[in-house]
């Protein structure tokens with residue numbers, strides 16, 4: 151059984167429903183951050199979910215939060231002990247709900263790219279730039295950049311598309327000082343994760359971080375981190391230069407949608423086969439990266 155939506159019956163107010171997470175406000179400083187099993191492809195959420203996906207993403211994020219040398223938004227408390235009124239919703243919350251600090255979000259998707267692919271590859275082919283940054287080297291598709299680069303995008307309102315912007319435009323949004331700090335921090339975090347993942351057979355081609363600021367203006371890592379939903383993971387075994395790589399997790403779903411002329415359509419239900427295959431890939435990524443068995 152998958153969990154595609156949560157309902158806490160107004161015990162705490164629902165603040166927002168993202169593509170994957172339901173977010174409840176516990177108090178003005180604290181959020182309950184619940185990862186459901188929803189999955190989206192081509193910007194549309196499927197009708198049914200991938201069993202356990204939310205739990206896998208939660209565990210993987212927790213792994214990276216522990217691994218990365220930066221303050222993060224987690225409040226490490228047992229939610230059911232701290233809020234006994236949540237006990238009645240244990241079946242919806244167990245292993246997928248985290249208490250997090252509600253922070254002032256920096257309005258940027260802090261994306262770091264280590265390999266050239268996707269929209270960056272398209273732009274480079276046209277203009278030898280990536281997010282308008284000139285790229286001197288001759289690169290082929292999926293090649294590693296000599297240095298990872300900061301390629302921000304805007305954080306669009308719900309339902310809108312994020313827009314790729316140049317680091318200069320990001321500076322205009324958050325100021326030069328903060329922008330430099332974001333870029334430096336994100337590249338360091340990415341490099342550390344990338345080097346680790348490589349030893350586990352996974353290439354992290356790129357990833358998206360989000361940051362908040364606390365009352366003392368410290369940079370805090372928020373949201374989810376280094377999951378298949380926020381990153382491009384490639385299987386190092388199948389990596390081949392000069393072509394696009396299969397994405398680790400959503401490839402089955404995307405191929406199935408395109409082959410059945412369903413890409414971008416609303417109200418699509420995935421077949422059991424697609425659900426199971428996708429679930430296996432999420433588990434595989436989790437197990438390879440953490441070295442732990444899933445359940």
Ligand SMILES: Nc1ncnc2c1ncn2[C@@H]1O[C@H](COP(=O)(O)OP(=O)(O)OP(=O)(O)O)[C@@H](O)[C@H]1O
Pocket residue numbers: 167168169170171172173181223250251252253254255306307308309360362372373374
């Ligand atoms: N500590 C935090 N404080 C406040 N908001 C946060 C915090 N951490 C993450 N968020 C926000 O919570 C949301 C996470 O939900 P989810 O991942 O489902 O959304 P999304 O699909 O990425 O975005 P959208 O809201 O556009 O659908 C994001 O909008 C993220 O910016």
Ligand SMILES: [Mg+2]
Pocket residue numbers: 168170373
């Ligand atoms: Mg998200």
